[in-house]
Amino acid sequence: MFHTRPLVVEKSAIEPCSACAARPYSVCSAIDDKDLSRLAALAQIITPAAGRSFIEEGDPAEHFFNITGGTAKLFKLLPDGRRQITGFAGVGHFLGLAVSTTYAFGAEAIEPMRVCRFSRPRLRSLLEDFPALERRLLEVASNELVMAQEQMLLLGRKTARERVASFLIARADGQTPRPAYCTHVSRPSAVWLPMTRSDIADYLGLTIETVSRTFTRLRSERLIETPSPSEVVIRDHAGLERLATGME
Amino acid sequence: MFHTRPLVVEKSAIEPCSACAARPYSVCSAIDDKDLSRLAALAQIITPAAGRSFIEEGDPAEHFFNITGGTAKLFKLLPDGRRQITGFAGVGHFLGLAVSTTYAFGAEAIEPMRVCRFSRPRLRSLLEDFPALERRLLEVASNELVMAQEQMLLLGRKTARERVASFLIARADGQTPRPAYCTHVSRPSAVWLPMTRSDIADYLGLTIETVSRTFTRLRSERLIETPSPSEVVIRDHAGLERLATGME
DNA sequence: CGTGCTTTTGAAAATCATCAAGTATAGTGG
DNA sequence: CCACTATACTTGATGATTTTCAAAAGCACG
Known part of the structure; x- marks a missing residue:
């Protein structure tokens, strides 16, 4: 719903990463204070309202997302409308890891949200310079994998x-x-x-x-x-x- | 079954990584020929027979595994014996990513297997030196995550x-x-x-x-x-x- | 105070599980 | 080489959990 209203996009410089409440929980904790300005330069803040979609399954994957406020549901759809929610993503959650060029799932806010958005190519170049960030992402992905397996047990048995x-x-x-x-x-x-x-x-x-x-x-x-x-x-x-x- | 018979463990030096048939499919492709010897030094080859378990859910996670032959089933169990197989892992598959200190799933050969085994702490130090390997692992984990979401859709809907x-x-x-x-x-x-x-x-x-x-x-x-x-x-x-x- | 939405509750229906038996298939030993 | 056994697979009848269909109750909002 509300797909037609554009998302509000601000410069993240307005509120620096160093003051970000989500930082200790997020992948950004892998970046030192002194390098945060480079990260901030890449970030845009979007504030999806409750019920608002901000990732469409199948769309070109142009961004990574880092949730700094609120909660989203992540889901996959079948052609006839059947829906599987694969997870709920809260503060500190990182989205958009897929290697593919398109998003493998959709995301919709269930509460008013604050989301940090990074363009994929630009974050990629940042990853080159900060191996610690890559390590942190691997950690995050591994944890998600464990949770996904737990959910498979739940759904199947x-x-x-x-x-x-x-x-x-x-x-x-x-x-x-x-x-x-x-x-x-x-x-x-x-x-x-x-x-x-x-x-x-x-x-x-x-x-x-x-x-x-x-x-x-x-x-x-x-x-x-x-x-x-x-x-x-x-x-x-x-x-x-x-x-x-x-x-x- | 066969839990009592010890796994055969050989020195991988006997057959070098450079000649490994699984290399192009596996994470090892991220390592240059010249550095392969360091990788080989860390590897042991185990050859589980069909029906043989080589990862027990809940056991201390001491190794990473790289499948170079055969197929395994990965699964989670409930106390009363209900079982959910979370995936089948074939040649090139990498196992044991979990951050946790224990394995989140069990693994059992369904065909005779060849598996490269690395001690976790030693592979960790290798990761420090080869960011490309870490990048490759992130790629692998991301793909697994996408497949896991697809499987959740299947199981749930x-x-x-x-x-x-x-x-x-x-x-x-x-x-x-x-x-x-x-x-x-x-x-x-x-x-x-x-x-x-x-x-x-x-x-x-x-x-x-x-x-x-x-x-x-x-x-x-x-x-x-x-x-x-x-x-x-x-x-x-x-x-x-x-x-x-x-x-x- | 409607109006629309979410939630709850009820009755009927359906898919899938369970129980049970029978048929292949492979491996073993005579 | 062939019974014999164990295991896997198939098929049938029955049953139960969950879904579907339907309607009422609770809540938020204008």
């Missing part, structure tokens, strides 16, 4: 309940990391879901209805509470985790 | 027929690349399947029975022929491809 449980656990762990020594403790934790049921369904390979019914069931089993559709409180983290890993 | 069709098309295209100008021509092409129906099922998120029935149906529809269980002839490549991409 887990039940609806296990999928929803896995999703909630991943969200909870991703948002509120805590020391290892207390992961076994059952305590409530709040999870914020910026995406719709439809997005969750397309991420988990289910339908909206099944996702909704599964939430209802987990609630009736006292594993979670749902103060609002976009807010979930995990009441029994350990139990939900056992469910997620297929242990019951 | 395609029907059993579409999954099997996609699998056969991918096998056919991967094995016998042909010029773009004749991709629309319907002509028979033979596909060799070294893996069992069980492997195919675990790769496509289906059961053995569904895979078998789907093959039978595609045969009755004259889209394929199956001279033997491990051999498929694609009679209508275009038709199968339309099926695979969800166009009918």
Whole structure:
């Protein structure tokens, strides 16, 4: 939606990379302060509104993207409209790695976003000069690969309940990391879901209805509470985790 | 199976990298002839027999692997034995990229294999000296990521027929690349399947029975022929491809 | 206070899984 | 060379999870 309104593009010089809140989480952390100006010179900032697409699957891949605010959904489509969301990308996430000349997936903001955009050829030349950046990218790609494999296990072999449980656990762990020594403790934790049921369904390979019914069931089993559709409180983290890993 | 018999490990010096048949397909192509000796010094060759595991999910990740012969299946398991095969790795394939200290997946030979094995810390130091190798690895990882996303679409949103069709098309295209100008021509092409129906099922998120029935149906529809269980002839490549991409 | 959207809930239908049996195929040992 | 066994594959009947179809309830926004 809103495909016709042009994205707002500013010069990144207005707010330098050194002050970027996303820097510690992003690939840019691989670049020293003194070299940041070169990076900044390459960057444009775009601010897609919620619901706005900023990568179209199949389009020529002209840019890399670095998310500095908000969340996007990444997805692939079949000709008849079936959709698979391959991931949700938040602050610090890097997009557009594909070697191909076209994007292998689409991306759409689910919250208002701030995105740093780099032209591919220019970032390529930067990569030549900063091997550390390349190393960081390899690290990022490797991690994504591990997560992709985990998602394949979920999509291919887990039940609806296990999928929803896995999703909630991943969200909870991703948002509120805590020391290892207390992961076994059952305590409530709040999870914020910026995406719709439809997005969750397309991420988990289910339908909206099944996702909704599964939430209802987990609630009736006292594993979670749902103060609002976009807010979930995990009441029994350990139990939900056992469910997620297929242990019951 | 055969977990108790030790893997045969030889010094790679016996057959130098320069003569390696897999080199043009593998990451090693990023290293010049003159530097190959350094690479060779780090490599051990292992030759897992068919059915032999050579990576155990969860084990400390001490090595990288480069496949120079045969095929492996890569998989993840759930505690109750459910299995998701995340990919089949053939000649030139590089394994073990994960940043983590443990392997995120298991690997088992489905044909007799030849595998080049590198100790992680030692390859890391090699990476410092050869940025081209790192660039190549990033390329490989990016491609894998694209394939993983494609597989997520398959597992999350395609029907059993579409999954099997996609699998056969991918096998056919991967094995016998042909010029773009004749991709629309319907002509028979033979596909060799070294893996069992069980492997195919675990790769496509289906059961053995569904895979078998789907093959039978595609045969009755004259889209394929199956001279033997491990051999498929694609009679209508275009038709199968339309099926695979969800166009009918 | 409608209007439109998301979410929830219900009933029916369908795809795919499970259970079960039978048929090939390959390898083994007599 | 041929039974014999083990394994893989195929086919059939039944069943269950999930989807589809349908409608009502909850919420945000103008």
